[in-house]
Amino acid sequence: MAETNLTTQADLVAQSIDFTEQFTQGIQTLLNALGVVRMQSMTSGSQIKIYKSEVTKVDGNVAEGEVIPLSKVTRKLANTLTLSFKKYRKQTTIEAIQSAGGITPAIVDTDNKLMREIQKDVKADLFGYITKADAAKTKAEGADFQKAMAAALGQLAVKWEDYDTQTVAFANPLDLYGWLGNQVINVQSTFGLQYLKNFLGFNTIILTDAVPAGTIAATVADNINYFYAPISSVGALFNMTSDETGLIGVTHDAVNNNLTYETVVTMANVLTTERLDGIVLSSIKAPAASTK
Template sequence: MTVDPNTVTSDKLVAHSIDFVEQFSTNVSTLLSAMGHVQMHPMSAGTLIQTYKKENTPASSRTVDEGEVIPLTLVKRSKDTQYELKLTDKLRKVTSFEAIQKDGFDQAVSFTDAQILSIAQKNAKKDFFGALTGKGTTSTTGVGLQRAISTGLGKLTGLFEDVSNVGTTIVYANPDDIYSYLGEVQITTQTAFGLKYLTNFLNADVVFLTTSIPAGKVVMTVDNNINFYYVDMRGDAGRAFNMTTDETGLIGVTHSRIDESLSYQTIASGGWLILPERTDGIVTSTIETPKPVQGADGGH
């Protein structure tokens, strides 16, 4: 018996779920790889994650007389904010009978899945830049883009000078600031997770261009200071809802039939926190406008 090619069989549902999962996971992995070596940490929902800041208080004197008590130098790793890992995204959409009849199952479901995938990726990027702009505790300034980045990188060097192998230096800047600095100069950019980036630019290993960073600011850190925590969608909970995942368990997706409304639904779920190990290890540098140079007559 020949099966009508428009018949929706279980393998079509699984194929759509696998495609969705692979696209999301690949895009996230590409972004993390572009940054350097950001670690991915699969965990259970409800896990508490602690961030830290470094506090050093130098001794009152470096040298003392013979036999005198050596004053203490305080080296302290203080707890900063604690975060709970939750399912931050629970997304559901429905493809109607009419849409499937008009465009065919594969095209109708793929089109609407692409919209959900776009929302999931947008949410993940929003969470990521929220971590950068909202949790950093070190700031500096510089006149113009180049000086702002240089002073920020100088701060980073000082913050991590006692840490071996700090990794890649990463700068995040608004596209307006980058292109204003470049003017007519043509540059070659690469793309990861929808973000354009430059390599080996103004002494930084990687510079990402994003409107999530306000104009007039540059934010920077090192890749070893960034941790990507996420709810592992594999295991009993994922299987209970027939979730399709990949080997990372980064996101779970399921497709199912809704008979009472003559439609098919797609449900995607995941949760992630992108956090600095050290909040003082995220530097925000403000781009100051150069002051006008006065003429020999005092500016008149």
């Protein structure tokens, strides 16, 4: 008869399943909040192209009878990303497991901390492109948080006039709460982020300190893409647990040659935007001081 509380292979698989489900549910909830419906499966090594538009506008003052010179809009490649596997590994010693009081605090709790760090990598891809200053992005400004949001919304309405899509804003929480004062709002959370639904004209507002204070970034759901290489086709070779989507692969193993317990995680995904000119950067400009 097996000893009481013996950790078995079934326990290890259950931990891998739990890790996989938590990550997958988190990313899907985030994409739903953003209004993103496109999850594009690709092979590892595929290239993802980011575009920008350059406009050459000529002088519109044309004399009577003269030929009107051409203005030109060119769609140019701004950047190319490569979809590649990211790999993470964590080991816990037998001493750490024993002193922590068992597998839950030593393994499961530290796995959750590892997951939060992996989530940061996924979000960094998106925030890097959304918030970075770029001449190709559309500019706007407003005298306070609400007016800067309205200016961004107006620019999106022009840029994406022919699209029936959801609007998404990214704002620093200090800017929002500084403007709100004591007003109570309903904030939800997912994937380590706070967000609001249907507020100030936007379908979703993501709150993150990745956005510099004084700036609001905005785009539409049609401009955000989630690319991934399914791990399910190759994960079985390494005894990895995944779900039907294959967004992430996880395995837990005992390493007997040094008496440690190992967590290995891998995934290949990029959450990014397609068009730089489809992003609006709206600045919060304080009104000029009165000279009276």
